[in-house]
Amino acid sequence: MxxxxxxxxxxxxxxxxxxxxxxxxxxxxxxxxxxxxxxxxxxxxxxxxxxxxxxxxxxxxxxxxxxxxxxxxTKLGVPAETAFATKPELTALMIVRALDAGVPAQWVAGDEVDGANRKLRRELEARQAGHVLAVACDHRVTTATGTHRADELIGRLPKRAWQRLSAGKGAKGHG
Incomplete structure (x- = not known):
């Protein structure tokens, strides 16, 4: 809630x-x-x-x-010492600051840009923070059998490996 x-x-x-x-x-x-x-x-x-x-x-x-x-x-500008930061860098910084400040959160969720951010994934894993980050279908995943594309790994799973869970009631019912 x-x-x-x-x-x-x-x-x-x-x-x-x-x-x-x-x-x-x-x-x-x-x-x-x-x-x-x-x-x-x-x-x-x-x-x-x-x-x-x-x-x-x-x-x-x-x-x-x-x-x-x-x-x-105002006339105040960006301080000269402020460096450019990409969306993945800003995302990781904001999440780390929130967690360091003690913001209670059971999960971190993010889009494909966040899922491609290896530094963010490692940080969340090191903190043992639950996370669901989307990845591109061609994202490389390392398993005990080697490195594979994400879509290839998913394609190898039998239908019985999947369990549909509701994330809550939305505009179109439970989904």
Whole structure:
């Protein structure tokens, strides 16, 4: 069950706390407020705010959820010592920081980019953190019989090796 459905909190108060911290540390009379909407295409009907509407993400009317974000922009730039980081590097850094901070999590899930990140997989294995990371069909997997493509290994398994489990009720029932 997601933490936000169990937690008792005041979303407006949290928003105000974050805003106040930003103004305290970044406040600048020459700053600018920038507003922008971002859309996510959605197939189900259980997510708040989903309806057929225009979303720039698709460039057309789609079943989607549109969020409106207000950004506080100042003259402050990115510090010169800040190096570029790829999505896999940022992902690993964020997960490690969360786990090091004691964020309780039974599993880490990620997409194909995350599954291809050997450093992330090794870090999660070293921490004995449960994880499900997608991999490309041509991802190489080392087994006792050698190194094989992921899709070839899956193709060798008999149908009885699979057990279908529900990840919970979704827009189309249990899946």
């Amino acid at each position: 997601p933490v936000l459905t169990r937690a008792v909190w005041d979303a407006d108060a949290v928003r105000d706390d974050v805003r106040d911290a930003a103004v305290e540390h970044l406040g600048d009379h020459e700053a600018m407020l920038v507003v922008d909407g971002t859309g996510d295409i959605k197939n189900g009907a259980c997510t708040a705010g989903v309806q057929r509407q225009y979303t720039g993400t698709a460039g057309r009317i789609e079943n989607s959820q549109v969020g409106v974000f207000l950004t506080y922009t």
